[in-house]
Amino acid sequence: MQIGIIVESYWGNTAQIAEAIAAGARGAGAQTVAWSAADVPARIPDLDLLLVGAPTHSMKLPSRSSRRTAGRRGVHVPDSGVREWIDSADISSLPMVITFDTRVSPHSGSAAKDAAKRLTRAGGRVEQGEGFFIAGEPPVLKDGEAERAEQWGSRLVER
Numbered sequence: 372m373q374i375g376i377i378v379e380s381y382w383g384n385t386a387q388i389a390e391a392i393a394a395g396a397r398g399a400g401a402q403t404v405a406w407s408a409a410d411v412p413a414r415i416p417d418l419d420l421l422l423v424g425a426p427t428h429s430m431k432l433p434s435r436s437s438r439r440t441a442g443r444r445g446v447h448v449p450d451s452g453v454r455e456w457i458d459s460a461d462i463s464s465l466p467m468v469i470t471f472d473t474r475v476s477p478h479s480g481s482a483a484k485d486a487a488k489r490l491t492r493a494g495g496r497v498e499q500g501e502g503f504f505i506a507g508e509p510p511v512l513k514d515g516e517a518e519r520a521e522q523w524g525s526r527l528v529e530r
């Protein structure tokens with residue numbers, strides 16, 4: 372099984388979750404390839420599953436304005452992310468896309484939900500996947516979230 376992962380991350384938490392998901396998937400026998408959302412190749416190679424992950428900003432996917440806010444908190448911010456990639460991507464040939472995100476709580480909005488909605492509108496076969504929780508300033512993953520991500524990665528291959 373070939374799994375691609377597109378990830379957007381400012382403090383590294385969503386990237387850490389993506390790495391844990393990939394490790395779990397590889398442990399269950401899959402091969403994985405990952406790209407930063409600002410740097411996805413125009414032609415995505417043949418995949419069985421594409422995972423798309425982003426931090427939740429203002430209840431949704433990061434936007435140009437929320438990235439500027441993150442930048443004022445001292446992190447490097449590129450010009451584009453998952454939101455802009457979806458606007459330009461041709462995902463019609465992908466068999467399955469599953470989204471994930473990081474966020475503060477189950478009730479603080481969801482980038483994964485926003486991404487799933489936009490990807491469905493763009494013609495994909497899409498599921499909203501897991502949310503993983505962060506806390507603190509600067510934000511860090513809550514205890515056990517990387518392990519939960521690894522287990523989710525392995526379940527995605529086995530299902």
Ligand SMILES: Cc1cc2nc3c(=O)[nH]c(=O)nc-3n(C[C@H](O)[C@H](O)[C@H](O)COP(=O)(O)O)c2cc1C
Nearest residue numbers: 380381382383384385426428429430473474475479
């Ligand atoms: C501008 C901005 C807006 C945010 N809005 C939300 C929000 O609406 N809900 C939420 O749960 N977390 C929110 N957060 C917290 C982010 O979800 C958190 O920074 C992110 O999960 C960290 O992931 P990263 O290290 O991959 O950037 C916000 C963060 C920033 C910088």
